[in-house]
Amino acid sequence: MLSKNKIKQILSLARKKERDETLLFVAEGNKTVTDLLPLFRCQTLVVTEKFRETLPGFQAEEIIIATKEEIKKASQLNTPQSALAVFYQQEYTLDVTSLKDKLSIMLDTIQDPGNLGTIIRIADWFGIEEVICSSETVDVYNPKTIQATMGAVGRVRVHYCDLCNLLDEIPGVPLFGTFLQGKNIFCDYLPPNGILLMGNEGNGISPQLESRVTEKLFIPNFPIGRKTSESLNVAVATAIACSEFRRRV
C-alpha cells in the first residue's frame, strides 16, 4: 500500500529544489521504469502486483505493491500507469579532453523539459555520449524531461556548467551552431568530431556563445526563398543536424 507520506514525498520531487536537496528523481510509466531500473540505483519502486511479475531481476531498496489508482495519486501523468520509481540521481565527471575526439552536443538555455528530453533521446540514437548544458538549461531530472527521454537518460551523460569556461579549456575543437543564415548544412563538409551548439527556443544562441562558434550552419527550407515558418523546433533542428553529421561518417 502506498502511504500518504510516501505519496507526498514522491509528489514533492516534481520540484527542482526538492530534487537538488535529496538527489533523487521520479520516473513514471511502465516502459521508462523498466528501462531505468538496470541503469539507476532505485530507492523506491511502486508497482502493481501484475506488473511486478513481468519485471526481470532488479534491485530496489524498497518495493511497494500498489493499485493503479494509488499510483495515480503519486503521479504527474494523466493516464494511470502500473509503475513509478524513485531513483538516485547520477553525477558524471566530464572528461574534457575526450571532447576533441567525438561529436558532442552543447545546449544554451533550453527551457522546455520536453525539448531537453527529446534531444537526449536523439543523442542516444546517434551515439552522442555527452550533452553539455548551460547552467540555465532546464533540469534533466524534471519529470517531463525524464518522460521524453524514453529511457535514453540512462545512456547519455548530461552535464551542467558554464559553457564559455568549458570552451576555454578546449581550444581548437570545432564549435558548430545552427543559425537562420550560415553554410548550407546539406552541402558543407562536416567532420566526425566537434561540438554542436543549439540555442534557446525563443532567442537562439546567446551573443557571447555565438562569438565562439567556428562554423555557422543553416538548415535550408524548401524551396529556398519560399515564405515559411521562421524556424524549426530546437529538438527537430538538433535531429536534422545530428543526422547530417552521422550520415557522412
Add this chain to the structure above:
Amino acid sequence: MLSKNKIKQILSLARKKERDETLLFVAEGNKTVTDLLPLFRCQTLVVTEKFRETLPGFQAEEIIIATKEEIKKASQLNTPQSALAVFYQQEYTLDVTSLKDKLSIMLDTIQDPGNLGTIIRIADWFGIEEVICSSETVDVYNPKTIQATMGAVGRVRVHYCDLCNLLDEIPGVPLFGTFLQGKNIFCDYLPPNGILLMGNEGNGISPQLESRVTEKLFIPNFPIGRKTSESLNVAVATAIACSEFRRRV
C-alpha cells in the same frame, strides 16, 4: 473588458466536441495570434491595449481590449500573454490527383497534439503542402497543436480521411514508411514526389497500412548495432525523413 460569458466560451473551445459544433478554434500567444490573423477569419480578438498598437492592419468581427490578467483567465497557457484569438476553422478540399506530383505527409493515428503541431511546422519548413491524417489522429485545432505549429497551421493544409480509401484512389503513387528495419534512408534513392507515412507514437504504422507501403525506410542509429533507444520520437523521425527527401532535390 473580457466578460465571464466570453471567458466561458473561449475555454469551452478546449474541447473537441465544442470545436466541431461551432467550427471555431482558439490561438494563444502574441506570435501565434499575429501570424494567424492574416491567415484565418477572426471571430474574436482579445488583446492588451499595448499589444493592439503593435499589430499591423487586420480584420476581426469583435475586438476586446483586456488586461493580461483577464486574458490569463481564458487561457490554457501557464505564462500570461498579451493576445488570444478565436478563429473560424478552415476546410480544405483535397485535390487527390495533385498527390502524384509532390511530396506529402500521411499520419496514421498520431495521438500527441504537440507531435502533430511539430510535424505541421516541419511540413511548412520543407514546403510540404498537404498533411493527410487518419480519422483517429488528434485534432489539428487542439490548442496544443495550434501552439506547436507556431503559425504553420495557416500555410499547410491538414486533411482527415480514411487513409486506405484514399490510397485506393491514387494507385502507383509511392508510399514510404519509416520502420525499425528497412532500406537505409541515408543511402537509398528517394524520388521528389510520393507520400511519407508516419505511424502512431506507441504502435507505429498499423498492419493494414503497412501492407500498402511500397518502400520501407530505416533511419540508422549510430554506430549501427550499438544498444540505443528503441526508436525516435515521431516528429523527429518525420524531420529527418523530410530533410532526406529535400536535400536530394
